[in-house]
């Protein structure tokens with residue numbers, strides 16, 4: 256039997272108290288070793304002794320063969336557990352090959368096989384059995400869909416009772432595409448997400464209309480929409496499995512900062528998305544940490560903008576916007592939130608006030624707030640946390656770069672934040688100007704290389720050949736794109 260190093264492996268009860276764990280079997284025998292899967296910790300399996308929690312020396316195993324993690328939407332919800340294949344020789348889930356760099360949702364008792372050698376090698380075969388803690392398992396409600404009045408099936412989409420997230424307006428659930436399963440029997444079927452919103456009778460939904468028009472790697476991809484007899488609108492979309500940026504930064508009961516490099520890569524991607532949206536006269540209007548989703552909860556991952564619930568398509572009406580919408584903490588002062596909410600108290604989230612209106616630059620203010628938080632862990636206008644103080648502070652727009660959290664941040668990054676958080680809209684950068692800011696421009700070649708080569712090609716998501724031509728044109732000449740598509744393999748009995 257190949258040696259199995261005990262890197263961070265737990266045994267017995269401590270691991271079984273984790274929300275989920277992996278049991279390690281080698282050559283068909285249970286080794287009694289278990290790897291807990293807990294919040295904020297990736298579990299890597301492979302040959303790399305420095306990075307992996309479970310180190311395997313079998314040569315057919317890749318340096319990092321596969322990665323496991325869990326995502327908690329909030330403390331009350333049942334977490335989602337995922338596995339991502341990063342190997343050369345393939346990872347199998349219940350006997351079916353996973354697509355390389357794709358992420359799959361796990362369920363209790365799933366068996367993950369790391370190599371499928373010949374029969375003589377069966378004694379070396381490592382299997383991981385995924386187990387969910389009994390308490391969590393029993394809280395999954397099989398009648399959830401009926402209770403909520405949601406359909407179980409819409410065309411080829413099968414809707415499950417597993418909730419990915421909840422918002423003010425919608426529930427987001429896991430769904431499968433049965434047609435895909437029939438078309439591709441060798442691969443494990445993928446999971447998708449469906450956002451279900453209750454519409455007011457006879458109202459059409461702007462979110463679905465806007466999303467169906469969009470096609471960008473940093474914007475949530477929508478495949479299909481459907482409205483049932485109860486005015487529930489179903490928006491079928493990609494499942495983005497790394498959780499949102501808020502959860503990624505939240506450790507304990509406060510937000511933490513991330514390195515300048517990691518922040519820059521996220522800012523660059525958000526700007527790609529904003530540039531694309533604003534070029535088409537679409538304004539997001541609710542950009543915040545919670546609406547930025549990560550493909551994997553680790554640095555250098557693709558990020559995706561979600562929740563276009565209050566986005567505005569200015570194509571139908573080229574005027575400036577006047578509706579007070581968004582989230583005060585991220586909201587530009589010109590949008591018109593008032594410290595005295597009486598002015599629009601009768602409306603849930605929106606009101607039209609007498610004012611000069613605002614334009615797409617409100618999204619850049621929100622990006623300024625997001626960048627400030629990523630670099631320092633501090634929300635710039637938070638004050639005492641009350642809506643009144645946030646709105647008042649944002650109106651004044653005073654930033655404090657003397658705080659010790661800024662000591663490790665470059666002057667260029669500070670200048671970027673300052674140029675986005677300008678209360679004077681005319682002086683605030685737009686998305687094109689932001690992409691030319693010295694903080695971005697100085698690192699542009701590295702950013703583009705990482706973006707096109709690593710984030711778009713190796714990270715799950717659109718491959719370059721499927722993307723629009725204007726995206727291809729931006730590819731720097733020096734970058735060689737490696738198409739990491741594994742050969743199709745037969746399903747083993």
Ligand SMILES: Nc1ncnc2c1ncn2[C@@H]1O[C@H](COP(=O)(O)OP(=O)(O)OP(=O)(O)O)[C@@H](O)[C@H]1O
Pocket residue numbers: 328419420421422423424425426427448450475492493494495496498499545546548561562563564
């Ligand atoms: N495609 C997706 N993949 C994975 N998670 C998702 C997806 N869409 C939404 N979520 C999760 O569900 C949560 C709620 O979704 P969303 O923000 O779209 O709903 P909402 O009702 O419009 O929310 P809000 O209260 O912010 O307006 C998100 O914060 C996110 O964590």
